[in-house]
Amino acid sequence: MYQSPTRVARVQVERTKTRQMANRRLNVMSSDQGAGKGACHSCGSTDEYVIAVHRMYVVPEDWDTKPAQSVQDDIEMWCFSCRTHYPHVLAD
Numbered sequence: 001m002y003q004s005p006t007r008v009a010r011v012q013v014e015r016t017k018t019r020q021m022a023n024r025r026l027n028v029m030s031s032d033q034g035a036g037k038g039a040c041h042s043c044g045s046t047d048e049y050v051i052a053v054h055r056m057y058v059v060p061e062d063w064d065t066k067p068a069q070s071v072q073d074d075i076e077m078w079c080f081s082c083r084t085h086y087p088h089v090l091a092d
Ligand SMILES: [Zn+2]
Pocket: 040, 041, 042, 043, 044, 045, 078, 079, 080, 081, 082, 083
C-alpha cells in the first residue's frame, strides 16, 4: 500500500509525542506509597510484594489505527510479575 511521505512523517511525530508523555508519567510516579505484602489484584497471587498502580490500556498502532493509551482511574495493587508484563502507571 502506497503511503505518502507526508503521512509517514506525521505518524512518526505522533509516536514521539506518545513516548514523551509516557516518560514524563514514569518520572513523576516514583513514590511507592501504599506498597506492602498482599494479594495481587491482577493475577490473584497472595503474599506478594504489591504496590498501587493504575492499569493502562494500550492500543497498538496498525495500518489504519493510531496508537493510543488510556489510564484507568481505579487503583489496583500489582505484584512485581504483573508490573513487568502489563502496561501501567504507578499511583500517587
Ligand atoms: Zn500479579
